Amino acid sequence: MFGVALDIKVSDFKRLIENPKPPIVGLISQLIWLPLFTMVMVFALRLPPSMSLGMILIAACPGGNVSNYAVHLAKGNTALSVLMTSISTLAAVLLTPLYFAFFSQYVPNSEVLQQTIHVDPSNIVSTIFQLIVIPLSIGMLLNHYSDKITNAIRGPIQKLSMLVFLGIVVAVIFGNLENIRNYLKDVIFIVILQNFLALFIGYQWARLMGLGQKDRRAISIETGIQNSGLALILIFNFFDGLGGMAIVAAAWGMWHLIAGFSLAMFWGRVPLKSEV
Numbered sequence: 001m002f003g004v005a006l007d008i009k010v011s012d013f014k015r016l017i018e019n020p021k022p023p024i025v026g027l028i029s030q031l032i033w034l035p036l037f038t039m040v041m042v043f044a045l046r047l048p049p050s051m052s053l054g055m056i057l058i059a060a061c062p063g064g065n066v067s068n069y070a071v072h073l074a075k076g077n078t079a080l081s082v083l084m085t086s087i088s089t090l091a092a093v094l095l096t097p098l099y100f101a102f103f104s105q106y107v108p109n110s111e112v113l114q115q116t117i118h119v120d121p122s123n124i125v126s127t128i129f130q131l132i133v134i135p136l137s138i139g140m141l142l143n144h145y146s147d148k149i150t151n152a153i154r155g156p157i158q159k160l161s162m163l164v165f166l167g168i169v170v171a172v173i174f175g176n177l178e179n180i181r182n183y184l185k186d187v188i189f190i191v192i193l194q195n196f197l198a199l200f201i202g203y204q205w206a207r208l209m210g211l212g213q214k215d216r217r218a219i220s221i222e223t224g225i226q227n228s229g230l231a232l233i234l235i236f237n238f239f240d241g242l243g244g245m246a247i248v249a250a251a252w253g254m255w256h257l258i259a260g261f262s263l264a265m266f267w268g269r270v271p272l273k274s275e276v
Contacts, residue, residue, distance in 0.1 A: 001065070001068060001069070001135035001136050001139070002135040002136075002138060002139045002157065002161075003069075003139070003154075003157040003158040003160070003161040004068050004069055004072045004078055004082075004136075004139070004161075005135060005136045005137075005138070005139020005140045005142075005143065006139050006142065006143050006150050006153070006154045006157065006158070007072065007078065007143075007154070008078055008079055008082070008136070008139070008140055008143065009140070009143060009144065010140065010144060015079075016079055016080060016083055021209070021211070022077065022080050022206075022211055022215045022218075022219070023080060023083050023084060023087070025205065025206055025209045025211060025215075025219065026080060026084045026202075026206070026215075026218065026219040026222055026223075027084060027087060027088065028205070029201060029202045029205045029206065029219055029222075029223045030063060030084065030088055030202070030219075030222055030223045031088065031091070031095065033201050033205060033223075034059050034198050034201065034223055035056070035059040035060060035099055035103060037197055037198075037201060038055050038056060038058075038059040038103075038194060038197075039056070039103055039106065041055065041190070041193065041194060041197070042055060042056065042106075042107060045190065046108075047190065048244055049107055049108065049244070050244025050245050051187060051190065051244040051245070051247075051248055052107045053100075053104055053107060053244070053245050054231075054235070054244055054245035054246070054247070054248030054249055055190065055194055055248055056099075056100060056103045056104055056107070057096075057100055057231050057234065057235070057245065057249065058194070058226050058228060058231050058248065058249060058252050059099070059103075059194075059226070060095065060096045060099035060100045060103070061092065061096055061226050061227045061228070061230050061231050062085070062088035062089040062091065062092040062095075062096070062226070062227050062230070063084060063085045063088045063089070063222045063223075063225060063226060063227065064085075064225040064226055064227045064228065064229070064256070065085060065227070066225060066257065066260075067081055067085060067221050067222050067224075067225035067260065068081045068082050068085055069161065070221050070225060070260045070261055070263075070264040071217065071218045071221050071222070071264070073261065073264040073265055073267075073268050074217045074218075074221060074263065074264035074265075074267035074268055075214065075217070075267060075268055075272060076214050076215070076216075076217030076218035076221065076264075076267070077214040077215050077217070077218040078218070080214075080215060080218045080219070081218045081221065081222055082136065084218070084219075084222045085222065086133075088222075089227070092227075092230070096230070096234075184247075184251060186247065187244075187247050187248050187251045188251060188255070190248070191248060191251040191252050191255050192255060192259075194252075195224055195252065195255055195256050195259050196259070198223045198224040198226070199220050199221070199223065199224035199259065199260075199263065200220075201223060202216075202219045202220035202221070202222065202223030202224060203216050203217070203219070203220035205219070206219040206220065213272050213273065214272065217267055220263075221260055221263065221264060224256060224259065224260055224263075225256050225257075225260045226252065226256065228249050228250070228252040228253035228256065229253065231249040231252070232246065232249045232250065232253070235249055
């Protein structure tokens with residue numbers, strides 16, 4: 001987030017406040033279309049109840065913090081991405097338990113699995129400040145007050161960020177090799193399908209609403225990268241690590257990084273067309 005912030009200026013957020021259409025379009029994609037299309041998948045595929053509940057919980061979670069870095073790599077609107085992540089994370093205090101409680105009641109044969117979810121607001125606020133607000137503020141202040149230092153450290157910091165991120169992905173994969181061998185084949189298709197649907201919905205909805213390419217890329221990645229870590233925390237705290245739910249959330253945690261960053265790096269190599 002600090003590396004991302006070195007390319008963001010206060011004027012980027014001012015433009016979003018003056019033109020609220022992009023964040024509104026993006027939040028509709030993430031908070032309305034993704035849960036609704038997930039329910040369509042649940043009804044169409046007729047999966048085991050625990051897997052269906054895992055998909056619903058993923059769709060009810062806020063955007064993942066790494067989406068901001070992915071949007072940056074994709075040459076998308078990073079300020080829009082940060083704003084969407086922050087709003088959806090704050091809104092998760094109410095929306096995640098409400099969405100899950102509402103949609104899960106329509107999953108066939110899920111009555112015995114349903115629980116009441118409570119998300120501690122202090123944990124959500126703490127997450128936002130530690131992972132978004134603090135590094136973002138420091139990076140933007142440095143960018144605003146010292147161009148010389150910013151230009152000197154931008155390249156090394158962003159390369160280091162990529163190395164650290166790739167190291168985390170490798171560690172997660174190797175730390176879960178046994179579970180991947182045993183269970184991934186059961187859920188990988190539905191995880192890939194739901195994630196593809198999220199990325200596709202985000203981009204096409206933004207295009208339909210007349211937004212530019214930078215906004216479309218940001219909204220697509222924001223819709224396609226969900227906070228699967230929060231989903232796993234909820235599953236282990238409120239559902240005793242229920243198998244189907246946990247496998248879906250864990251597979252999402254790996255796949256959305258692979259798909260999201262592959263798409264981001266592809267877009268990063270595709271020049272943005274001039275727009276009026």
